[in-house]
Amino acid sequence: MCGPFTNPLPQMHRFAVHTFLRAQSNKCNWTPKVHTFCHASAEICQSWVDRIQGLIDRDLSRPKNLLVLINPYGGKKAGVRQWETVAPLFHKAGVKTKVLLTERAQHAYDLMAQSTEEELKNLDGVIVVGGDGLFNEVLNGLVMHRHKGHPAPNPERVLDLMAKRWKTKKRNNSSSHLPSEEGLRALSNMERKNDQSSGPSFDVHSPLLTDSPLESRAVNSTFLPAASKDVVGSASTRDPGKLQYSGSNRHKTNAPLRIGIIPAGSTDTVAISTTGSRDPVTAALHVLLGDSMPLDIVKITGWKKTPQSVDEPPRVRYAASFAGYGFYGDVMRESENARWLGPARYDIAGVKVFLKHKTYQAEVSYLDIPQIPAGLKNLTPRNGSSENSKLTDRAHRVICRVNCGICAQGMDLNHLVDSDSEEEELEEASAELQATKPRWRSLRGSFHSVGGAVMSCRNDKAPDGLAAHAHLADGLLHLILIRKCSRPSYLRQLISLTRRGADPFNFDFVEHYKTPVFTFTSVGEESIWNIDGELFPAHQLTAQVARGLVNIYARGPED
Numbered sequence: 001m002c003g004p005f006t007n008p009l010p011q012m013h014r015f016a017v018h019t020f021l022r023a024q025s026n027k028c029n030w031t032p033k034v035h036t037f038c039h040a041s042a043e044i045c046q047s048w049v050d051r052i053q054g055l056i057d058r059d060l061s062r063p064k065n066l067l068v069l070i071n072p073y074g075g076k077k078a079g080v081r082q083w084e085t086v087a088p089l090f091h092k093a094g095v096k097t098k099v100l101l102t103e104r105a106q107h108a109y110d111l112m113a114q115s116t117e118e119e120l121k122n123l124d125g126v127i128v129v130g131g132d133g134l135f136n137e138v139l140n141g142l143v144m145h146r147h148k149g150h151p152a153p154n155p156e157r158v159l160d161l162m163a164k165r166w167k168t169k170k171r172n173n174s175s176s177h178l179p180s181e182e183g184l185r186a187l188s189n190m191e192r193k194n195d196q197s198s199g200p201s202f203d204v205h206s207p208l209l210t211d212s213p214l215e216s217r218a219v220n221s222t223f224l225p226a227a228s229k230d231v232v233g234s235a236s237t238r239d240p241g242k243l244q245y246s247g248s249n250r251h252k253t254n255a256p257l258r259i260g261i262i263p264a265g266s267t268d269t270v271a272i273s274t275t276g277s278r279d280p281v282t283a284a285l286h287v288l289l290g291d292s293m294p295l296d297i298v299k300i301t302g303w304k305k306t307p308q309s310v311d312e313p314p315r316v317r318y319a320a321s322f323a324g325y326g327f328y329g330d331v332m333r334e335s336e337n338a339r340w341l342g343p344a345r346y347d348i349a350g351v352k353v354f355l356k357h358k359t360y361q362a363e364v365s366y367l368d369i370p371q372i373p374a375g376l377k378n379l380t381p382r383n384g385s386s387e388n389s390k391l392t393d394r395a396h397r398v399i400c401r402v403n404c405g406i407c408a409q410g411m412d413l414n415h416l417v418d419s420d421s422e423e424e425e426l427e428e429a430s431a432e433l434q435a436t437k438p439r440w441r442s443l444r445g446s447f448h449s450v451g452g453a454v455m456s457c458r459n460d461k462a463p464d465g466l467a468a469h470a471h472l473a474d475g476l477l478h479l480i481l482i483r484k485c486s487r488p489s490y491l492r493q494l495i496s497l498t499r500r501g502a503d504p505f506n507f508d509f510v511e512h513y514k515t516p517v518f519t520f521t522s523v524g525e526e527s528i529w530n531i532d533g534e535l536f537p538a539h540q541l542t543a544q545v546a547r548g549l550v551n552i553y554a555r556g557p558e559d
């Protein structure tokens with residue numbers, strides 16, 4: 001805000017400029033700061049005010065019209081209070097807000113899904129005052145019927161074609177790529193014998209997708225420089241009531257619709273992973289300054305709720321942070337029965353599920369991209385050896401922060417996913433070309449958990465996140481497999497997540513791969529998927545990254 005007022009001392013005139021300060025302890029946490037300027041001449045003061053206001057008004061990335069959705073029952077039921085804390089900032093910045101309290105689960109989803117394109121065009125953004133669940137509802141409501149992505153590869157088809165191609169290759173070429181022992185193990189996996197073994201199985205060149213799993217959607221990946229944008233703005237109004245978009249007489253910015261999140265949930269993973277902070281005022285400042293960045297989203301397709309299900313169409317859900325099976329699904333299922341305990345329900349459910357120490361048989365396939373741009377290159381395992389991949393991964397760990405070079409590279413992996421390539425063609429291709437080809441790899445075993453993290457998934461319990469060096473907009477997710485291990489070993493792994501700087505992948509029962517897509521098939525007793533904190537039963541599942549599918553009011557963590 002900036003505006004002149006008269007000094008009690010007769011000859012001085014002053015005006016105030018509202019901006020913010022970074023906290024010394026954690027520079028991701030911002031506090032509002034007011035600078036006061038004065039001059040003896042009222043005209044000069046006014047000219048400065050006009051000049052600053054003119055610059056603010058010309059910044060089209062700043063929102064003017066927002067829809068605010070508050071979950072009054074999320075987290076510690078502090079949603080309304082959090083909004084009341086930050087609403088004066090929106091008022092000062094002159095941002096119009098339409099505020100709605102959600103009345104039930106799925107309310108936010110319905111509002112977004114039922115909004116017409118015209119209504120959405122008249123909004124600069126949707127602000128979620130709640131947790132990851134509410135964010136997920138808004139995300140799904142916005143993209144479910146609007147996102148025209150590539151069809152999900154069916155897990156069964158991936159496995160069958162891999163087996164078929166491998167058999168063909170073996171018949172045609174006695175000097176197969178694979179050591180015979182490994183190949184035989186892989187083949188026996190494919191034939192679904194009751195194999196309890198663990199370890200990497202086999203790979204087949206050329207993905208089996210009918211189309212690329214990657215989004216080539218042009219994203220607004222302008223990572224806005226902090227310094228030029230840090231004056232908040234001017235007068236505002238709060239406009240509570242029903243959902244009515246004011247289409248006329250408004251100043252539409254040129255930025256795409258963005259989603260903002262004022263954290264008021266139990267875990268607030270999305271807010272912490274995208275801004276580094278759980279502070280509502282910081283979150284509000286990111287919105288008011290017009291911060292903008294694309295965010296990768298995982299499209300989850302589930303087939304068959306149970307192995308027995310028949311004639312069920314596949315179900316789709318989009319996730320912004322994490323899809324986890326086994327331990328993560330069981331904890332979520334257990335905690336849903338104890339919502340009345342508030343955020344403490346996760347701890348209690350976690351202990352209960354940990355003590356049961358269950359494992360689940362599954363087959364997991366992922367697309368290995370052997371050649372990806374510099375900076376990411378060595379993060380992807382190249383030879384299936386988990387030991388090797390762990391070493392390269394540790395050596396090239398890059399945390400996603402504000403102005404992230406990796407996310408800004410504009411990586412387009414579509415050319416790597418060439419479904420027309422015939423196996424023979426590939427055989428003839430140079431070694432160099434072969435090295436650039438994506439390939440499916442498949443694993444089978446008993447897992448405590450199977451997880452896909454598309455962002456770091458930082459939270460209070462895991463300060464570095466489940467996947468500390470996952471990027472917000474690189475088009476890849478982190479596939480994390482926890483194989484069967486002893487209870488004390490698993491406990492050590494879980495504890496490593498709670499310690500800053502520890503390495504939760506440095507265990508011989510943990511496997512970790514970066515990929516744009518993976519498929520999953522359960523082979524025995526079933527757990528349930530936990531997708532951004534919501535339960536999702538699926539016997540078979542595909543997770544594919546849609547690169548930069550949505551834009552958010554954030555710039556990435558500064559720390």
Ligand SMILES: Nc1ncnc2c1ncn2[C@@H]1O[C@H](COP(=O)(O)OP(=O)(O)OP(=O)(O)O)[C@@H](O)[C@H]1O
Pocket residue numbers: 071072073074075076102103104105106107129130131132133134135137264265266267268269533
């Ligand atoms: N008025 C309401 N009454 C009951 N449930 C609601 C209402 N509004 C929203 N919900 C549901 O509450 C769920 C959880 O909300 P939210 O994500 O805000 O809090 P949380 O689960 O405590 O936090 P987190 O997801 O960060 O752990 C949402 O998925 C939504 O379906």
